[in-house]
Amino acid sequence: MRKMETAAASGLPTLLEHLAGFARALTDAGLAVNTGQLMALCQCFTCIDIAERRDFHAAARATLVSRHEDIERFEAIFSQYWEAPKQLVIKRRQDDPEDEDEAADKGRGARLMLPGGEGSDGGERKSLRLSWSPDETLAQRDLGTLTEADVERAQRLIRDLVAALANKRGRRYAARRHGRLPDLRRLLRSRSIYLADGICPLPWRSRRISRTRLILLCDVSGSMQRYSSFLIEFMYALRRELSDLEVAVFSTHLTVITDLLRTRGVATSLCQVAERINDWAGGTNIGGSLRQFNERHAPHMLNGRSTVIFLSDGWDRGDAAEMRGEMAKLRQRAGKVLWLNPLLGTPGYQPLTQGMQCALPYLDYFLPAHNLHSLSQLAGVLRAIG
Amino acid sequence: MKGNREESRPFGSISDIEARFAAEGYIADRMLATTLFLSASLGKPLFLEGEPGVGKTEIAKVMARALDTELIRLQCYEGLDSNAALYEWNYTRQLLELRLQEARGVDRAHIGDNLFAEEFLLQRPLLKALRSEGPRPPVLLIDEIDRSDEEFEAFLLEVLSDFQITIPEIGTLRAHHTPFIVLTSNRTREVHDALKRRCLYHWIDYPSFAREVAILRVRLPEVELRLAGQVCRFMELLRGHDFYKRPGIAETIDWARALLALGVAELNTAAVDETLGCILKYRGDSEKLYQLGLPALVETALMPGHDPAAAAKPPA
Numbered sequence: 019m020r021k022m023e024t025a026a027a028s029g030l031p032t033l034l035e036h037l038a039g040f041a042r043a044l045t046d047a048g049l050a051v052n053t054g055q056l057m058a059l060c061q062c063f064t065c066i067d068i069a070e071r072r073d074f075h076a077a078a079r080a081t082l083v084s085r086h087e088d089i090e091r092f093e094a095i096f097s098q099y100w101e102a103p104k105q106l107v108i109k110r111r112q113d114d115p116e117d118e119d120e121a122a123d124k125g126r127g128a129r130l131m132l133p134g135g136e137g138s139d140g141g142e143r144k145s146l147r148l149s150w151s152p153d154e155t156l157a158q159r160d161l162g163t164l165t166e167a168d169v170e171r172a173q174r175l176i177r178d179l180v181a182a183l184a185n186k187r188g189r190r191y192a193a194r195r196h197g198r199l200p201d202l203r204r205l206l207r208s209r210s211i212y213l214a215d216g217i218c219p220l221p222w223r224s225r226r227i228s229r230t231r232l233i234l235l236c237d238v239s240g241s242m243q244r245y246s247s248f249l250i251e252f253m254y255a256l257r258r259e260l261s262d263l264e265v266a267v268f269s270t271h272l273t274v275i276t277d278l279l280r281t282r283g284v285a286t287s288l289c290q291v292a293e294r295i296n297d298w299a300g301g302t303n304i305g306g307s308l309r310q311f312n313e314r315h316a317p318h319m320l321n322g323r324s325t326v327i328f329l330s331d332g333w334d335r336g337d338a339a340e341m342r343g344e345m346a347k348l349r350q351r352a353g354k355v356l357w358l359n360p361l362l363g364t365p366g367y368q369p370l371t372q373g374m375q376c377a378l379p380y381l382d383y384f385l386p387a388h389n390l391h392s393l394s395q396l397a398g399v400l401r402a403i404g
Numbered sequence: 405m406k407g408n409r410e411e412s413r414p415f416g417s418i419s420d421i422e423a424r425f426a427a428e429g430y431i432a433d434r435m436l437a438t439t440l441f442l443s444a445s446l447g448k449p450l451f452l453e454g455e456p457g458v459g460k461t462e463i464a465k466v467m468a469r470a471l472d473t474e475l476i477r478l479q480c481y482e483g484l485d486s487n488a489a490l491y492e493w494n495y496t497r498q499l500l501e502l503r504l505q506e507a508r509g510v511d512r513a514h515i516g517d518n519l520f521a522e523e524f525l526l527q528r529p530l531l532k533a534l535r536s537e538g539p540r541p542p543v544l545l546i547d548e549i550d551r552s553d554e555e556f557e558a559f560l561l562e563v564l565s566d567f568q569i570t571i572p573e574i575g576t577l578r579a580h581h582t583p584f585i586v587l588t589s590n591r592t593r594e595v596h597d598a599l600k601r602r603c604l605y606h607w608i609d610y611p612s613f614a615r616e617v618a619i620l621r622v623r624l625p626e627v628e629l630r631l632a633g634q635v636c637r638f639m640e641l642l643r644g645h646d647f648y649k650r651p652g653i654a655e656t657i658d659w660a661r662a663l664l665a666l667g668v669a670e671l672n673t674a675a676v677d678e679t680l681g682c683i684l685k686y687r688g689d690s691e692k693l694y695q696l697g698l699p700a701l702v703e704t705a706l707m708p709g710h711d712p713a714a715a716a717k718p719p720a
Contacts, residue, residue: 055601058448065413065445066438073418076438084600086453086591086607202495206519207573318594321553322482346688347648351592 033068034060040099041082047095049088055081071100197222231262232400233319233352235311237330239269239302245360245387249329252393254279264319268307274315304334304373305341312347325354325400329387331361334373341373345380356383358396363388414444414471414540414584424470429622430462431615439606440467449564449585451600454608457652460588464545467584474542476583478529480552486559490569491531494524520573530563534579541581549599550589557596564602611653613640619653620660627660634671635660638705639683645696647689658682671706673699 037059041051062077075096083092201223208221234253236246250265266274278290320326326348334341349355357377361367363386369378378384383399386392415421421437421444432440440463443450452460468475478489498519505515527535533544549557563569567579587603589595611619616636620627627635635656643650651659659682668675676698684690693701 052601058446058604061446062442065442066418072434073438076435077442079435080439080442080604080606084451084597084603084605085594089607202498203493206493206495206498206516317591321593323553343648343688350648 040078040095043095043099044082044092047091049083049091049095051082197224199223231264231319231321231324233264233324233326234266235272235308235326235328235330236265236267237269237302237304237328238267239333242329242331242360246329249358249387249393250279253327262324264315266311266315268302268304268311270303270306272307272310302330302334302373303336304330304332305336305338305344305376308344308348309340312344312351316348316351320348320351321353323353325356326352328355328357328377329360330357330373331359332357332369332371332374332377334371334376338372338376341376345377349380354382355380356385356396356399357381358385358387358392360386360388362386363392415441417441421470425466426622428466428469430459430466431611431619431622432463433611433615436463436606436608439604443604444584446604447582449587449603451595451603451605452586452588452608453591453605455610455650455652456590457654458608458610459653460608461545461547464543464547464586464588467586468543471540471543471584473540474536474538475545476529476533476536476542477545477547479547480549480556482551482553484552484556488528489530489556489559490528490563491571492526492528493520493573494526498524522574525571525574531569531577533583533585534563534567534569534577536583537580541583544583544585546585546587548590549587549595550592554596557599561596561599561602564599610643610650613637616640616653616656620656623657624660624664627664628669631663631669631671632660634705635663638671638676638701641701641705642683642693645692647684647692648686649684649689651683655683671702673702676702 037056041056044051059078059081062081066073066077068074068077078096079089079092083089199222201221204221204223205218208218232253234250236242236249238246246267250267253263253265264274264276265279266272266276345355357374359369359374362369362384369375369384385396385399387396415424418434418437418441421441422432422434425432425437425440439450442448452463454460464477465475501519501524502516525531529544533542536542546560549560552560564585567582568576570576585603587599610616613636616639617629617632620632620636621629624632639651639656639659659679662679662682663671663675666675666679680690680693684693
């Protein structure tokens with residue numbers, strides 16, 4: 019053991035340099051390595067023989083990797099670096115696979131505006147008479163027909179709707195004046211129990227209020243885009259009430275846009291979203307998009323408390339079996355699954371589309387979402403779930 | 405300093421771990437053995453991830469047996485809080501003590517002075533692990549950390565980084581000796597990076613064919629080599645497909661046990677059909693298997709090509 023340590027000490031500068039280079043190669047490939055991890059690896063050298071390749075490899079992997087998804091990339095970099103450091107070609111992480119197509123589709127995508135803006139089929143949208151309509155009438159109007167002035171008032175209405183939405187009792191306890199359970203710990207720490215003759219006010223505790231996590235999956239293909247942008251607007255208005263809101267949009271594939279929404283206002287970011295998603299308003303592959311969500315995002319977004327909200331009319335050109343399978347997986351992971359379908363507000367509508375048929379068995383709620391009134395229903399449902 | 409470290413090392417070498425685990429009936433590959441060795445030598449917690457049923461929890465149990473020490477287990481669930489994980493005051497005893505003191509006529513000014521002493525403390529797993537007085541450090545298993553919530557993770561981070569716990573009424577309690585900590589996760593959600601980085605990470609994959617046969621033979625010595633090979637081959641084939649819950653080693657062992665109980669000497673479609681509940685636990689998965697064609701799969705599993713006799717020989 020001692021012999022090995024002296025050997026390591028004499029070779030220290032080069033070894034450290036190599037390690038730093040290796041760490042840089044990993045970082046460049048998108049595997050963030052911090053100094054703490056490198057130090058942990060160096061600590062490992064005191065108890066293994068670093069000349070033994072497999073042990074060195076195991077130690078490096080145990081200390082520098084902390085996610086299963088990273089293992090494959092780590093292995094590639096490891097063998098490249100330690101076999102031929104000079105020839106290492108660093109593969110950068112693909113941050114945005116849509117990059118190349120982005121420019122081409124700018125023109126089409128940028129047309130996305132708030133509902134009532136430059137929508138694709140806006141024949142009925144301008145109506146001077148209704149633009150001063152009272153809120154009740156506004157609440158019944160189809161979201162697709164709202165004018166810009168309406169949108170502003172609609173947003174106000176939305177905020178009024180949702181204040182109580184996200185309140186929910188958690189499983190942890192907090193002291194409270196009118197709680198459900200006596201707080202014995204506080205009782206024993208207070209002096210009152212020692213002073214009164216067995217009669218003293220009881221402190222109470224109750225479940226702390228925790229907040230619902232919502233994941234919004236919005237269909238942005240074809241006719242759905244105006245409803246989707248409105249729902250995103252709606253949910254975004256809720257973000258202060260929700261500790262967690264994740265938003266993803268899909269058509270042929272799925273893109274998470276939470277970060278974008280966070281840095282910009284809703285209106286600007288929706289335009290940017292349109293730039294980022296080149297298939298905005300294209301065909302729909304719900305099953306494939308959902309698979310993408312389940313594989314890439316579900317593990318860190320979903321827990322037993324999260325509620326997944328779909329917004330789609332269920333027109334699906336993808337594989338029905340795949341969609342059923344992915345819905346089942348989603349169902350297992352999420353607390354509640356809701357589906358909003360704007361068409362449900364149409365009298366006589368039957369959910370007969372392939373996508374709807376696949377999804378229905380896995381839903382907790384199937385709700386309309388075509389006007390503000392139905393959104394207020396949604397708020398009620400979310401409160402009930404909480 | 406150096407002598408100290410040598411002393412605190414519970415295992416002499418990586419091969420020592422392999423041997424001691426094998427003696428306890430756990431076939432660990434070299435990578436796992438190295439990670440275990442490092443974890444034990446450096447006193448860093450071990451973070452184990454993998455699909456359900458690949459033997460994550462078992463590692464902690466075997467580790468406790470191999471080290472001949474106590475296993476302290478904390479099963480995580482949503483809403484797990486410090487009362488259940490760390491400590492709680494024994495209120496009943498505290499109240500009784502108050503009444504006793506009153507009856508004894510203790511001076512009012514001093515009544516209840518000793519209520520928050522260690523004797524009224526109920527130790528929950530984490531505190532128990534830190535306060536363990538055994539001759540050797542205990543093994544602390546924090547099972548299925550992915551089931552707990554983020555709040556608990558943050559709390560755990562504090563405990564794992566300093567190995568100390570602060571109880572407001574008493575003060576800070578330090579660990580007598582650093583316990584060997586194993587965290588497991590089934591990846592139903594992503595555990596925060598900060599927590600993982602305090603640990604050594606190891607991903608447990610499904611075992612290779614040869615290793616699975618070896619594991620099966622160790623766990624169920626009465627199973628014939630021939631059947632063991634067929635069972636493991638069938639499992640290997642199954643795992644090549646995309647099921648909602650792919651069967652793990654636990655399922656392999658259960659299944660082999662079921663086949664033994666039914667007196668099946670060689671895999672056949674009827675036997676698989678009868679015992680399918682041991683392997684696939686979801687209706688959708690069983691349906692999928694029938695769609696894939698059960699008889700064809702069984703036939704492939706029976707085909708020669710894998711030589712279990714060679715594979716099952718223990719490595720030199």
